Amino acid sequence: xxxxxxxxxxxxxxxxxxxxxxxxxxxxxxxxxxxxxxxxxxxxxxxxxxxxxxxxxxxxxxxxxxxxxxxxxxxxxxxxxxxxxxxxxxxxxxxxxxxxxxxxxxxxxxxxxxxxxxxxxxxxxxxxxxxxxxxxxxxxxxxxxxxxxxxxxxxxxxxxxxxxxxxxxxxxxxxxxxxxxxxxxxxxxxxxxxxxxxxxxxxxxxxxxxxxxxxxxxxxxxxxxxxxxxxxxxxxxxxxxxxxxxxxxxxxxxxxxxxxxxxxxxxxxxxxxxxxxxxxxxxxxxxxxxxxxxxxxxxxxxxxxxxxxxxxxx
Amino acid sequence: xxxxxxxxxxxxxxxxxxxxxxxxxxxxxxxxxxxxxxxxxxxxxxxxxxxxxxxxxxxxxxxxxxxxxxxxxxxxxxxxxxxxxxxxxxxxxxxxxxxxxxxxxxxxxxxxxxxxxxxxxxxxxxxxxxxxxxxxxxxxxxxxxxxxxxxxxxxxxxxxxxxxxxxxxxxxxxxxxxxxxxxxxxxxxxxxxxxxxxxxxxxxxxxxxxxxxxxxxxxxxxxxxxxxxxxxxxxxxxxxxxxxxxxxxxxxxxxxxxxxxxxxxxxxxxxxxxxxxxxxxxxxxxxxxxxxxxxxxxxxxxxxxxxxxxxxxx
Numbered sequence: 001x002x003x004x005x006x007x008x009x010x011x012x013x014x015x016x017x018x019x020x021x022x023x024x025x026x027x028x029x030x031x032x033x034x035x036x037x038x039x040x041x042x043x044x045x046x047x048x049x050x051x052x053x054x055x056x057x058x059x060x061x062x063x064x065x066x067x068x069x070x071x072x073x074x075x076x077x078x079x080x081x082x083x084x085x086x087x088x089x090x091x092x093x094x095x096x097x098x099x100x101x102x103x104x105x106x107x108x109x110x111x112x113x114x115x116x117x118x119x120x121x122x123x124x125x126x127x128x129x130x131x132x133x134x135x136x137x138x139x140x141x142x143x144x145x146x147x148x149x150x151x152x153x154x155x156x157x158x159x160x161x162x163x164x165x166x167x168x169x170x171x172x173x174x175x176x177x178x179x180x181x182x183x184x185x186x187x188x189x190x191x192x193x194x195x196x197x198x199x200x201x202x203x204x205x206x207x208x209x210x211x212x213x214x215x216x217x218x219x220x221x222x223x224x225x226x227x228x229x230x231x232x233x234x235x236x237x238x239x240x241x242x243x244x245x246x247x248x249x250x251x252x253x254x255x256x257x258x259x260x261x262x263x264x265x266x267x268x269x270x271x272x273x274x275x276x277x278x279x280x281x282x283x284x285x286x287x288x289x290x291x292x293x294x295x296x297x298x299x300x301x302x303x304x305x306x307x308x309x310x311x312x313x314x
Numbered sequence: 315x316x317x318x319x320x321x322x323x324x325x326x327x328x329x330x331x332x333x334x335x336x337x338x339x340x341x342x343x344x345x346x347x348x349x350x351x352x353x354x355x356x357x358x359x360x361x362x363x364x365x366x367x368x369x370x371x372x373x374x375x376x377x378x379x380x381x382x383x384x385x386x387x388x389x390x391x392x393x394x395x396x397x398x399x400x401x402x403x404x405x406x407x408x409x410x411x412x413x414x415x416x417x418x419x420x421x422x423x424x425x426x427x428x429x430x431x432x433x434x435x436x437x438x439x440x441x442x443x444x445x446x447x448x449x450x451x452x453x454x455x456x457x458x459x460x461x462x463x464x465x466x467x468x469x470x471x472x473x474x475x476x477x478x479x480x481x482x483x484x485x486x487x488x489x490x491x492x493x494x495x496x497x498x499x500x501x502x503x504x505x506x507x508x509x510x511x512x513x514x515x516x517x518x519x520x521x522x523x524x525x526x527x528x529x530x531x532x533x534x535x536x537x538x539x540x541x542x543x544x545x546x547x548x549x550x551x552x553x554x555x556x557x558x559x560x561x562x563x564x565x566x567x568x569x570x571x572x573x574x575x576x577x578x579x580x581x582x583x584x585x586x587x588x589x590x591x592x593x594x595x596x597x598x599x600x601x602x603x604x605x606x607x608x609x610x611x612x613x614x615x616x617x618x619x620x621x622x623x624x625x626x627x628x
Contacts (some may be wrong), residue, residue, distance in 0.1 A: 187546050208519065226620060233501070264624075266623040307540075308580075309580040311581070
């Protein structure tokens with residue numbers, strides 16, 4: 001099956017308690033498509049960069065089998081640039097610089113060769129841009145998944161709700177789920193969000209793992225829940241891109257499965273969690289770029305061990 | 315196998331966004347022993363109450379097969395009383411009243427009939443009192459588990475470390491694990507805490523579940539990790555006693571298993587989590603007092619569904 005990935009391709013400059021980088025390759029579209037490529041060959045990227053974006057970075061994408069026909073290169077603008085600094089508690093970060101540049105005027109164009117794709121992953125972007133991609137597709141994909149953030153809830157809620165009504169899977173963090181729904185308890189938040197359009201909700205909880213809410217495969221009208229832990233890590237070098245990596249692993253695995261079911265989504269959440277555990281081990285895309293099937297297989301095995309228990313005899 | 319439970323038996327007055335109680339039955343020893351009784355008959359309680367403690371409350375304990383020979387009744391003092399108020403985010407609570415009363419001068423006495431027990435659960439109490447119980451045992455139990463809290467780290471660290479050096483399992487929350495070890499990342503916190511005495515560490519994370527660190531059953535010197543989620547709840551009526559209930563389910567299940575291994579402990583963590591999910595559904599001990607094997611079996615089944623996934627085919 002084929003997969004379209006929409007999301008920023010960017011320069012990031014990152015400072016964490018473990019070090020500091022210059023401008024390196026970043027952006028949601030980058031993390032998602034590189035990660036997805038390990039499961040579904042030839043993810044089709046829709047994004048934009050500027051004249052300052054090095055060819056070597058595009059080569060990196062292509063080396064991961066990513067199709068960049070939908071990656072626009074603006075000759076009169078620079079590439080989106082973000083700089084941030086993480087605190088000792090790496091759940092907290094300060095944004096030092098945000099230069100939207102070419103992303104600020106991004107008008108996504110879906111190439112003809114991308115039509116008839118079955119899976120669409122909308123990385124965190126303006127909900128207007130996300131919707132423009134959906135509207136260009138001549139056939140509705142089998143599954144549309146979408147990431148977003150509190151920024152769009154605060155500044156573009158109406159547009160966000162319009163886009164939400166068109167997607168199947170929403171991927172957000174716990175704080176955002178509470179803000180979007182106005183409900184504190186997550187099962188209630190899920191019920192409210194389902195009324196906005198999505199059939200499935202994934203709630204990312206960082207070091208506490210992720211949860212999946214969605215319709216049962218067997219019982220119509222019954223909502224199932226799945227909880228995946230995060231891998232307990234002895235250190236986190238740089239959390240940038242972990243959420244995007246999660247989304248990439250999730251959608252890449254599903255696209256390769258060709259099947260949309262709660263059961264497959266559970267496994268996809270584990271795959272996403274495993275992939276995210278690699279990303280945080282290095283700065284930016286460093287770790288996620290150099291994986292092989294064996295690394296991934298072993299890491300998923302750690303999740304099996306981490307969660308498996310014998311059912312008690314009572 | 316036999317189980318000794320040490321912990322406060324108290325009056326609690328609780329206010330949450332869902333309601334308010336007068337003085338009701340509470341205390342770590344109460345929650346632990348009632349919960350453990352569903353798995354291991356005749357838990358042996360060591361505690362103290364005052365002249366104002368109603369006989370009906372002792373009847374409740376005895377109806378759950380709890381042996382109260384070690385429950386001292388002080389004729390010149392009142393029962394420990396705690397009053398607290400929870401915020402909308404029920405992870406935050408204000409203590410309104412703490413009257414130590416009989417607990418302030420508690421000198422635990424282990425009855426002869428309690429000797430030769432194989433399991434000992436030390437509920438959160440002064441580490442001096444906890445140690446006095448260990449020192450009265452003529453034969454070292456097969457397993458000693460201990461709960462404690464930041465209060466003792468702040469006020470009695472030396473005594474806490476002495477008691478810690480005698481126990482096998484430490485049960486604390488994530489913030490306390492970080493404080494005790496001085497390490498932010500939990501696997502590193504576990505390694506530091508193992509050097510203080512315990513062989514196993516359980517880290518309670520409230521709505522995010524619990525983690526177990528301990529030695530592999532098969533590979534000497536290798537630390538294993540297990541992560542259990544909490545049940546996603548649509549409401550929490552009153553979190554009081556959830557941690558004690560967890561400890562009660564954990565130790566009760568293990569005592570009944572008669573076997574101490576990482577594999578059995580994983581299941582015991584799930585049992586503890588399942589039992590804690592009942593406690594928060596009502597005020598105080600209301601819910602945990604009225605369970606039967608069927609309720610418990612069904613609830614544990616929910617944890618199996620919540621965590622089970624098909625290993626991905628790559």
